[in-house]
Amino acid sequence: MKKTVVALLVLGILFIMLTGCAEEKKPGTGTPPSATLPPGQRPPAQPEPEKEEFILGSEFSVKKAGIYSNAETGVKVSPIDISDSRCKPGVQCVWQGEQGIRLRVSDSDRNAEVSLGEITRKKDNFLTYYSVELVSIDASAGSAVVKVTKREQAGKLWFFFEPKQCGTNAWEKEGTEESVGAEEDEIKAWLQGKGIQVLSLAKKKVYDVVCAACTCPRGDRIVVLVDQKGSAKMEALGWELLNKDGTAFCAEDVKICPDGTTVAREAPFCEFPECAKRDFYVKKVDVPGFVPEPVFVTTVIDSNRAVIVETKEAGSEGGATIENRTATKAQLDELRALVDTTSFFSLGPKDMKICIIDAPTVDLTVVSGGKANSLYGIGAWCDPNKLQGIDKVISKIGELAGREKVPQ
Secondary structure, eight states: OHHHHHHHHHHHHHHHHHHHTTTTOOOTSSOOGGGGSOOOOOHHHHHOEEEEOOOSSSSEEEEEEEEEEEETTTTEEEEEEEOOOOOOOOOSSSOOOEEEEEEEOSSSSSSEEEEESSSSSSEEETTTTTTEEEEEGGGGGEEEEEEEEEOOOOOOOEEEEBBBBBTHHHHHHSSSSSOOOOOOHHHHHHHHHHHHOOOEEEEEEEEEOOOOSSSBOEEEEEEEEGGGHHHHHHHHHEEEEEETTOOOOOOOOEOTTTOOEEEBBBTTBBOOOOOOOSSSSEEEEOOSSSOOOOEEEEEEEETTOEEEEEEETOOOOSOOOEEEEEEHHHHHHHHHOOOOHHSHHHHHHGOOOOOSTTOOOOEEEEETTEEEEEEETTBBOOOOOGTTTTTHHHHHHHHHTTOOOOOO
16 A cells, blocks of 8 residues: 555646646747846846937047037938948959948938938938038048038028918918008018018919818919028928929930920929910021031021021121111011911921922911911922922021022
């Protein structure tokens, strides 16, 4: 009996021991190390990122993940990455590489990233008013020396504002009791009262009204050009930099008007202006053929009876010779009637096939009675019968300009 009891006790002890081993926690799981620390003792604190103040225009050291701020402007600089792409000894590289730093820069409401290198780009601008320069860098130590400066307040900047409804805009609430005219004039007067001179102003509808509440935008955008010295005041008044940097660079394409003239896109909305509306307009260009000293003569006649003749030598660095003449009303009416008797406005590119190379020619543009057309290479066409009286128009223009020669 005693042997049986002893055996049972032994088996029980073994069972308890085996169960305890099975419940033993694996490394990295279970109670965190801090729970096993003696009472009152805390786990070691994680290192805080380096935080320091810097002075504009003075060099200062930075380390990765550090935060460096300027109390005067609220500008903060924080290195995101410090890299080293230099070619290692014994390795053949396409280029030598460089040490570089990537920074996150910000102020109270804007942020950006700037990448600098000791060779490719040692200095760059950010947030409109500031620049940062890489003075030196030691990627192995994870540190660099930089300098932040405030850029010279010069030049002009575009600012925009999207007005609210119900007359709740500042120039409407703060304006004088007596209206100064159109809203554009009221805005200029209001900003002038704030010490800001408006150099240019434009407005455009950008979307439909989204709601009827007085806090909703009207749907238009007002853009003003001011001296950069007034930019801080503009931002304080709630205006924003156009395109985030105050610039309005437009594509360099042009629009060809019916009279052959061109118009370019205009800032700040980069739209083409309307072509000039002309009741009557003529432009004739005498193009020289293959001659030793080519001379181009351009004659322009408009509805106010002005006749302008410009003479310029090809390749000449000097200015053109301008001659101003005046046609009588009878002469202008005669020229207009002469154009209307021809097929000038019905001809197109297929009628202007050139068969005579290097011959003197005429390019002619006419706008009359809402119709416009331009013909080129007159005098070298394969089918001269296409002229159908246009040669008489050219002769009449030459007569008014004091030049009567007509291409054959």
